[in-house]
Amino acid sequence: MAVCPECEAHVEMDEFDVDKGEIIxxxxxxxxxxxxxxxxxxxxxxxxxxEEWQE
Numbered sequence: 001m002a003v004c005p006e007c008e009a010h011v012e013m014d015e016f017d018v019d020k021g022e023i024i025x026x027x028x029x030x031x032x033x034x035x036x037x038x039x040x041x042x043x044x045x046x047x048x049x050x051e052e053w054q055e
Contacts, residue, residue, distance in 0.1 A: 002041040006031045015041045 002011045009028035015038060018024065022035045023046050032046035 002043045004028065004031065004033060005043060005045055006033075011043060013041070015039075 002013070003009070004011055004026040007026060007029040009026060011024075011026060011033070013024070018035050018041075020035050020038050024033050024035065024043075025031070026033055033043040034046040036042050036044045
């Protein structure tokens with residue numbers, strides 16, 4: 001289990017089902033999260049593409 005850095009919700013997932021660098025969505029707030037650590041499972045806000053910033 002990991003914690004969403006945006007809304008602090010507990011995100012339940014099996015660490016064997018995800019890889020470091022994988023992007024997932026928070027089931028509570030919907031923000032995109034990147035798996036940044038595997039032991040223990042750690043999440044961070046996913047980086048935004050520069051193309052999205054320019055639109």
